Amino acid sequence: MPVDEAMKHRRQLVGVAYRLLGSITEAEDVTQEAYARWYAMSPQQRHAIGSPGAWLTTVASRLCLDVLGSARARRERYVGEWIPEPLPAYSLDHQTDPADQVTLDESISMAFLVVLEHLTPAERVAFILHDVFRYPFTEVASIVGRTPAACRQLATSARRRIRASRQASTPIAQQREIVAVFKSAWEAKDIPRLLTLLDPNATISADGGGIVPATLEPVEGLNQIALSFAALADRAPDLVVRERTVNGQPGLVAEQDGSVAVVLAFEIAGGRILRIWAMRNPQKLRAWADSERGPTPNSR
Template structure:
């Protein structure tokens, strides 16, 4: 098995260095499947525990350690996705995937205090932008696993079948159903707006927020825009989606009025231009945006501190 992110060869060499070289691709896979860096780390750790629970003879008999680890990690993720549905029902407010930082700021320069562990092990591309991950949440666990493994990581349906526990034909249908969900969501539409334009729109949104210019905010938002906030019951956040440009603009202005000393920073969030809110140097929220036709159609505000671990004070 191979992914487009880590092409290294693990055949016939189950040495420590060979096995550990698979870690990055496993993190890439698990994060896309679970939408949580912390959960992805736990899954990969468990996969390695199971690898070293085998005898040396059993490990030597494995033709492809990378393939074995991927199969185990995929199955653990599938089990977690199934149990996550029940957990999400008791989650306080909206659940948003964990946001990821980039090593560099799109406003220029390397952020102080940045480090390469653990978020930098996730390859940032269209398959981790927030709009994409949110649509993944609407899929069944089997659809999500089949789609990510085949369409993003380019595994064959025969390989996917070994992980999902269904026939290759059934996995093909699962991936097809997932693609229809993705197309219906219009999530890839961000690609129709250039990266520089997306950055400009987010920068204008930041300025309008800081100046509490409600008219400018409305002009930057699609009339049918939606905003979601995730506080996880730990911090205050809007408990339900806010719909409509005027309603969102009013909410943003109200927040600005309640916290006049907060700082808004331009940052890359899941590979796209976003914003980070800091209070006294501590990150209190990370905002991700979906932009189409130069208007913000969705934005997600992650406030749950348990999901902000990758965002250091230096960022």
């Protein structure tokens, strides 16, 4: 099979792996390893495989299971909060059916990925492959190493936990408006305005990875959050804040001295900001260095 025929599945492989691992870097590593195994086979062996995409997805998903198994121990040693790596405004998916696009977009939101972190590796793989990418449980079973019935139970358990954490959806246009007002109030250090945008139970989590300063525990309460953003505007008056799409949702990117300093993702419910995730770890901002060099749809 020509190289292009196998490589046309690359974006979907990265998309599956990113949802499973919450890391663009690890997703790309897994995808590269899956292709290394594909091209390690003889041409005759590759030709005998009826569906290269399914084969590559199976291999990549099994590799993700291995990574997830070791990731828990690594994240226990992680300095401060571990937040999934934020995704710039480009699609992970290639030639998806428009009818599937809403599900795919929701499955890369930061709120969704954070909930996935609380699932077991097997639950996560079963749910993502079946509910998001519509793989039948017979195929999921061969990947997870369990029976189709057991995989159905894993997906059901994951679905239940995800539904329990899900907030009522807010239209994207309204989210974008709220984020824009938040940006203006932050830049103006307008604490009363910030307070009107935040839910009384709002929290903010920051991920510095022990590399750059960041709060080690989530900050709770609208007063604390509003004050912290106003204080940040005082400490860093040269911060340039731009509206961007972060994990398929309206978000903000702040630059300092020409470099991306923080990416903010939001969860908005009932017209107010419920959760803010602040990514500061420079190792998780590498994709943003490239994306910020060119124009993006929501720049202002």
